Amino acid sequence: MAGAQVSGAVTRVYVSGDAAARALGADAVARAIAARAAAGGRAVTIVRNGSRGMVWLEPLVEIEVAGERIAYGPVTHKDLDGLFAARLLDGGAHALKLGRVETLPWFARQERLTFAQAGLADPLDYDAWCAAGGLAGVERALELPAAAIVQAVSDSGLRGRGGAAFPTGRKWKTVLDQEAPEKFIVCNADEGDSGTFSDRMLMEGDPFTLLAGMTIAGLAVGATQGYIYLRVEYPHARRVLEGAILTARARGLFGDRVLGSGHSFDVELRLGAGAYICGEETSLLESLEGKRAEIRFRPPLPAIKGLWGRPTVVNNVITLATVPVILARGAAYYRDFGAGDSRGTLPLQLAGNIRRGGLVEKAFGLSLRELIEDYGGGTLSGRPVQAVQIGGPLGAYVTAAQLDTPLTYEALAGIGAMLGHGGVVVFDDQTDMLEMARFAMEFCAHESCGKCTPCRIGSTRAAELLARLCAGRSTRAEVALLEELCDTMISGSLCGLGGMAPFPVRSILRGFPDAVARRLA
Amino acid sequence: MNTPATASADPIAEAIAEQRERRGPLLPLLHAVQARCGHISDEAVARIADALNLSRADVHGVVSFYDHFRRAPGGRHRLGLCRAEACQAVGSHALEAEARRQLGVDFGGTTADGAFTLQGLYCLGNCAAGPSVLIDEELYGRVDGVRLAELLAEWRGRK
Numbered sequence: 156m157a158g159a160q161v162s163g164a165v166t167r168v169y170v171s172g173d174a175a176a177r178a179l180g181a182d183a184v185a186r187a188i189a190a191r192a193a194a195g196g197r198a199v200t201i202v203r204n205g206s207r208g209m210v211w212l213e214p215l216v217e218i219e220v221a222g223e224r225i226a227y228g229p230v231t232h233k234d235l236d237g238l239f240a241a242r243l244l245d246g247g248a249h250a251l252k253l254g255r256v257e258t259l260p261w262f263a264r265q266e267r268l269t270f271a272q273a274g275l276a277d278p279l280d281y282d283a284w285c286a287a288g289g290l291a292g293v294e295r296a297l298e299l300p301a302a303a304i305v306q307a308v309s310d311s312g313l314r315g316r317g318g319a320a321f322p323t324g325r326k327w328k329t330v331l332d333q334e335a336p337e338k339f340i341v342c343n344a345d346e347g348d349s350g351t352f353s354d355r356m357l358m359e360g361d362p363f364t365l366l367a368g369m370t371i372a373g374l375a376v377g378a379t380q381g382y383i384y385l386r387v388e389y390p391h392a393r394r395v396l397e398g399a400i401l402t403a404r405a406r407g408l409f410g411d412r413v414l415g416s417g418h419s420f421d422v423e424l425r426l427g428a429g430a431y432i433c434g435e436e437t438s439l440l441e442s443l444e445g446k447r448a449e450i451r452f453r454p455p456l457p458a459i460k461g462l463w464g465r466p467t468v469v470n471n472v473i474t475l476a477t478v479p480v481i482l483a484r485g486a487a488y489y490r491d492f493g494a495g496d497s498r499g500t501l502p503l504q505l506a507g508n509i510r511r512g513g514l515v516e517k518a519f520g521l522s523l524r525e526l527i528e529d530y531g532g533g534t535l536s537g538r539p540v541q542a543v544q545i546g547g548p549l550g551a552y553v554t555a556a557q558l559d560t561p562l563t564y565e566a567l568a569g570i571g572a573m574l575g576h577g578g579v580v581v582f583d584d585q586t587d588m589l590e591m592a593r594f595a596m597e598f599c600a601h602e603s604c605g606k607c608t609p610c611r612i613g614s615t616r617a618a619e620l621l622a623r624l625c626a627g628r629s630t631r632a633e634v635a636l637l638e639e640l641c642d643t644m645i646s647g648s649l650c651g652l653g654g655m656a657p658f659p660v661r662s663i664l665r666g667f668p669d670a671v672a673r674r675l676a
Numbered sequence: 677m678n679t680p681a682t683a684s685a686d687p688i689a690e691a692i693a694e695q696r697e698r699r700g701p702l703l704p705l706l707h708a709v710q711a712r713c714g715h716i717s718d719e720a721v722a723r724i725a726d727a728l729n730l731s732r733a734d735v736h737g738v739v740s741f742y743d744h745f746r747r748a749p750g751g752r753h754r755l756g757l758c759r760a761e762a763c764q765a766v767g768s769h770a771l772e773a774e775a776r777r778q779l780g781v782d783f784g785g786t787t788a789d790g791a792f793t794l795q796g797l798y799c800l801g802n803c804a805a806g807p808s809v810l811i812d813e814e815l816y817g818r819v820d821g822v823r824l825a826e827l828l829a830e831w832r833g834r835k
Contacts, residue, residue, distance in 0.1 A: 175802050178817035210804035349760030352801040387744050388800055390813035426707055428742035431798060445702030447741040463699070505804060507765035512804025535766060544761055580762045580803065591761070598798065
């Protein structure tokens with residue numbers, strides 16, 4: 156090491172302030188480092204950056220030594236005696252020393268486009284964000300006519316990352332083409348799928364990029380007001396977004412004059428109230444309008460009659476936060492990542508029973524096995540993988556025999572699964588798969604908005620059938636009845652909740668036939 | 677956030693004044709009332725309905741749709757336990773049983789000492805470090821029965 160710090164110099168110490176890091180004790184670590192440094196007469200600046208995405212290494216601490224950030228993790232306050240004895244603040248050797256995050260294979264092999272800036276700095280440090288090139292996307296958009304912005308997004312191949320994978324450019328084009336006295340941009344931050352946290356991590360780690368993406372969307376379609384609909388279960392993301400919106404407005408990213416231009420755009424944060432259905436775009440709009448979040452019939456599409464009946468772009472957090480890099484670096488740059496009709500990168504979330512969980516942003520095409528074994532290091536319990544649920548509570552469970560499937564929209568559709576929002580939840584061989592099937596229908600029954608009968612009644616009846624099956628009281632005929640009920644829900648439900656809740660159930664009935672056979676009466 | 681944030685003479689009026697000019701004011705207003713009063717009372721429903729020119733049935737219908745809003749007072753702290761798949765994969769069923777045992781209540785119930793209301797939540801976005809628990813606005817990961825007991829002791833001591 157290039158020698159100890161010059162006496163009197165201030166050492167920058169990064170302690171992740173992401174909710175997942177805080178949940179594992181990062182606040183206590185940050186306080187203890189500050190206290191010990193003060194007691195030892197060392198001047199430190201503690202920066203609470205976002206997460207670098209390696210949840211298994213949280214709380215992660217990085218020490219800036221000779222211009223490089225040396226990481227240690229996972230650090231608990233119990234490790235600090237040893238770490239300070241090993242000269243932590245000078246980058247000293249210790250069992251928890253990892254070196255630069257960028258050199259860790261888990262991180263180095265990623266392709267971070269959407270998450271390029273996430274977790275590097277204090278998420279509310281606007282100057283740091285600008286210095287890292289944060290403004291480039293909005294600046295480029297201001298040089299282009301609206302139609303050219305939409306064309307760039309179309310050419311990039313970006314599809315909705317919330318789960319539906321609808322081409323973003325096509326949605327924007329529809330809104331652009333509407334003549335209306337006002338239009339809206341709505342950011343769907345109601346990230347309710349179990350196993351997903353990329354929206355949260357982006358909002359907590361790089362909120363200005365999301366706000367820049369919303370601003371570009373506003374310029375592209377002629378909208379002047381944006382809303383972020385954030386779930387109430389994310390109190391830390393709420394605090395970061397509140398601060399980011401105030402700062403971005405004060406610094407002119409948006410407001411009456413977007414970066415000093417003649418365009419105006421503003422953003423308001425709204426909170427959900429614990430209803431999973433609000434992740435569905437029409438029920439989200441109902442909720443924003445102050446109603447029970449019952450879904451709307453389509454047509455008309457929200458792009459034509461959305462919020463308060465006006466043309467509205469509804470996009471997920473990751474979709475909007477990806478727009479700035481597309482504008483800044485060009486549609487072709489983004490499109491050149493990926494495979495087939497799955498262009499660009501996808502922030503995958505590795506979760507559940509996994510040794511090294513966290514956020515992996517890669518070009519589409521990585522196999523499930525590479526993700527779970529190479530990145531994840533297998534199960535946390537050390538037992539064999541039995542099943543992997545992809546795409547949230549409405550996604551199929553895939554079997555251990557299907558792990559070589561590439562993570563693309565097409566390949567997963569080919570095995571009756573879906574990528575959804577990119578959440579990958581691993582289960583070991585101790586999991587009772589029939590209980591997971593029962594849970595899927597109980598969850599649907601709990602969260603159904605009640606508007607359509609196949610979902611409202613179907614999920615309740617299916618949960619009852621599955622309870623009987625779990626209790627060993629079902630016959631083959633009842634399983635056939637359950638299959639039939641699944642068909643009814645799939646073809647008769649108004650939205651994806653009732654229409655897709657049968658997918659995990661059916662994937663278990665078909666993928667784990669022995670588990671079913673063992674339980675039959 | 678479940679205990680009244682301010683000791684205002686008329687917190688409902690204050691919330692109404694603060695939120696009524698927004699577009700689509702009902703949800704922000706319900707949040708503001710619950711933050712101040714801990715729950716949304718019959719009186720609050722009537723006054724909100726009056727202020728926004730809605731029927732009481734309309735307001736009640738919205739309140740009852742959303743799990744986060746409650747019509748009756750709860751404990752001093754809201755203890756939310758994640759019951760979704762990723763936490764189930766790492767033992768949340770056992771934690772649920774522990775929570776019921778340690779608190780002596782089921783989901784939806786409030787402890788005898790009024791300290792906690794136990795609530796089931798579906799995902800806290802901490803899926804790589806579950807099982808997860810949210811107490812008021814503080815998130816905790818990798819929680820087992822021992823850790824839960826520590827947290828309950830710590831939070832019982834808080835206001």
